[in-house]
Amino acid sequence: MSLRKDKEKVLGEIFDEARIKTFLEYTAPAGVNTDFHLLEKAYRGMRGENFETFVKLFIEAGKDLNAVGPEGKTFLQVIKPHRNSEEYVIALEKAGAH
Structure with missing residues (x-):
């Protein structure tokens, strides 16, 4: 599974709390833990500062930060x-992920 952060960001898109909450609505593919999938979608689709807000909303929604993905690892x-994951890692660790 490749989750590279090397992609080009969409410029000008506003990530207010309402927009960030939409990342809690994705449906996971068959065989993939929903909570893991939501973390993956948010990681791929937003900046670190927005991801920190997402993690807060994710926890408030009763989701599992330590959900295991297809590889048997937590997100x-x-x-x-990943070389550009530091902000995301900090947000997850600060929230209690391991």
């Missing part, structure tokens, strides 16, 4: 080695 374990 934090998957993204930690």
Whole structure:
């Protein structure tokens, strides 16, 4: 599974709390843990500062930060080695992910 942060960001898109909340509405593909999938979508689709807000909303919605993905790892374990993941890792660890 490749979750590179090397993609071009959409310029000018406003990520207010209402927009960030829409990332809680995605449906996971068959066989993928929904909470893991939501973290993945948010990681791929928003900046670190917005991801921190997403993590707060994610927890408030009763979601599991330590949900395991298809590789048998938590989302934090998957993204930690990525070269541009530092802000995301900090947000997850600060919220209690492992």
